[in-house]
Amino acid sequence: MPEPHYQELVCAVARAIPSGRVSTYGAIAQFLALGSARMVGWALHQNRCHAPAHRVVNRKGELSGRIHFHTPTMMEELLRAEGVEVEQHQVVHFSTLFWDPSIALGDNWEPIL
DNA sequence: TGTTTGACCACGG
């Protein structure tokens, strides 16, 4: 069995983010205990998997990845469609909407590839 | 082949 690539792990975690919630690059990197927040950004930029990348924001709740969507407003619209309020490219009530994979998935989670 | 870059973040001052 080949070892899963970093991208696939990131995708698997991103797919686990519930609709209406958001997570961060750093939280995913820390949860995987591999690579770094930059690597998570890189992995999502590859965009090979079908992961809800719009639910991943930076640690301040800013939509730092919006530039890389098909249109600059796409990320915001997707979030709003899920009930997430966005103002000035930033998630409103970010601290309460934040979804921490290490809490939700625990230490023994195995990726679904 | 080395260097720079990047959807980032923790840390120290």
Added chain:
DNA sequence: GCCGTGGCCAAAC
């Protein structure tokens, strides 16, 4: 709070 810095490591050049 805001800086500057270091670190992470694959890709692009």
